[in-house]
Amino acid sequence: MCTASEYFTENHYFGRNFDYEISYNERVCITPRNYEFKFRKIEDMESHYAIIGIAAGIDEYPLYYDACNEKGVAIAGLNFAGNAVYREIDEDMVNVTPFEFIPYLLSQADSIEDVKNLLENLNLVNINFSESLPLSPLHWMISDKNSSIIVEPLEDGLKVYDNPVGVLTNNPTFDIQLFNLNNYRNLSIKTPENTFSKNLELDAYSRGMGAIGLPGDLSSLSRFVKAAFTRENSTSETGESESVSQFFHILSSVEQQKGLTFIDDPDVYEYTIYTSCYNTDECILYYKTYYNHQITAVDLNKENLDGDNLIVYPFIDEAQINFIN
Template sequence: DNIAPFEFIPWILGQCATIAEVKSLLDRINLINIDFSKELPLSPLHWIISDKEVSITVESVKAGLKIYDNPIGILTNNPTFDIQMFNLNNYINITKEVPENRFSSKLDLDIYSRGMGAIGLPGDLSSSSRFVKAAFTKLNSISGTSESESISQFFHILGSVNQERGCVRLAKDTYEITIYSSCCNTDKGIYYYKTYENSQITGIDLYNENLDSQILISYPLISGQHIKMQNR
């Protein structure tokens, strides 16, 4: 099956309900070098695909299409996923617990602050460091049982690796930012998002729409900040 990269995700989602079905389709896929348009050329994308149980990472590299089981459900950009996973070995001593003095029994070292078990956890804005930070945050975070608590916790996890305007320069007056963050409750069919300028979480109920329609349904991003004034 010859598929352009910009067709890849709808091609998968339109035919598969499980990762097992995805892997079967990927056995016969051939990604072809076709740009979406002159203004939107191909990008070296990495994809994460998940069902309710497991996730995989899909990467198109010079050696061909690589498919990795993704046990942590985290993905960033380059380097490739196998390198990102190997890099986690460098942080094997990072812990959410109060650390022990392993430096030397001859020194009386002090635990002077909470969170010192995570000293060494990357805080820079490179993709490899953000992979480590997101993996640690996700794997150690604890959510409540309600829908609201789960949504809140999800956006806190993503917020730990946000890109803020001004910290990564792309060009003279252009900076990399986290344009939007989003998640979906696949049981209820509700898509949640917030944007860089709007911290309020917005929801769209997919089951309120005609999912058999032949017409594309779209909603503009609510990008302006919404502030609730408590004393007015």
């Protein structure tokens, strides 16, 4: 499972937890403006916006999981098992494969408005990346600093929802995730009044009692509620380090510790392999990994963005422990 989120202070922050049991050698990957983007069914793109993101380290092609372009549009792809439907080629539409979805949009969109326009003619076509890398069922959270949307490829077509809560997890569909929040309208950051009964003296014996009932398990429906409540009520100082710190704290409220989500014997568990955080205004990518709690950053604007070769930074995944004696 995965969780995506965004956060605002003076800048806009966007990112995700990548939860899985297998790593495909993830790495930071920058696509400069003149890297030739090859597409399966539409024309190749010789020049486009520069993109920074996290991609699988299994092929030359930037197989992005999440990314942000130089205009501040960011996308994260999350698992959507059993719900994602990809289609046959439709000659009247723009046929893009799921693994081309992030490159196609980020190479040309200035804003969510642009993304929405591009989505109108888009057909997500069922072409595998390769025999060993078949299609994976995905849905996407897409944000810029002004708005956020969710895109779900459903049986009856590509569904685009406005995203008023700034989070996404996995199943079920986004409309149900939003509806489910109704069940938690009583949650509060404040100490609740005793409305149980006038006849009983019930004591506010602890801080934090207003959020009793907030789910704490790792299912996608529960993580959605937890992440939405945490994000909605989050506050921090507005500086860069405080904002980035707060962003990572929002996503660590739904992190998956190794051992809690059993997948298979022997010892296969889903866990939070990495957490990313983009400052979309400055195009800086920050990340942490399961073992490396130190924040590592890559600044898009420090690269030569007019190049034509991908720029890759392997993940730093070993613990960085600051011994002081």
